[in-house]
Amino acid sequence: MNYRFVILWMLFNHVLDDYFLQGCLANLKQRSYWIQNAPEKMYQYDHIMALFMHSISWTFMIMLPVAYYVQFNIPFQFVIVFICNVLLHMVIDDLKANEKKINLCEDQCFHLFQILLTAICAIK
Numbered sequence: 001m002n003y004r005f006v007i008l009w010m011l012f013n014h015v016l017d018d019y020f021l022q023g024c025l026a027n028l029k030q031r032s033y034w035i036q037n038a039p040e041k042m043y044q045y046d047h048i049m050a051l052f053m054h055s056i057s058w059t060f061m062i063m064l065p066v067a068y069y070v071q072f073n074i075p076f077q078f079v080i081v082f083i084c085n086v087l088l089h090m091v092i093d094d095l096k097a098n099e100k101k102i103n104l105c106e107d108q109c110f111h112l113f114q115i116l117l118t119a120i121c122a123i124k
Helices: 003-020 031-037 046-067 077-098 104-122
Strands: none
Touching: 003 046, 003 104, 031 104, 046 077, 046 104, 077 104
16 A cells, blocks of 8 residues: 555545544533533543543544554554654644644644654554
């Protein structure tokens, strides 16, 4: 498989997961959702779990083409890139959804940069 196609597939999966497959997590990852719908103290950090779950889903989707490209022979470097992508995606989404420090355009540019870095690090 051509590595250029892998990058296009990664971009396509990004669009799928960040826009179409996110579902209820789009609301649940917002702190304001929990304040309005479950204001009890026990739910004050539940948005973090939703951010984490979405970030795992997104990372899996963008790294699936890479895994296919390396014929599912997953090196340790792949696992490190996976973990870094999950954490970075969480931070970026939190900056947009909760901290309100970045807008959608900036959020998407950061994610596209993540995809580019992932391709550079994971595709040999």
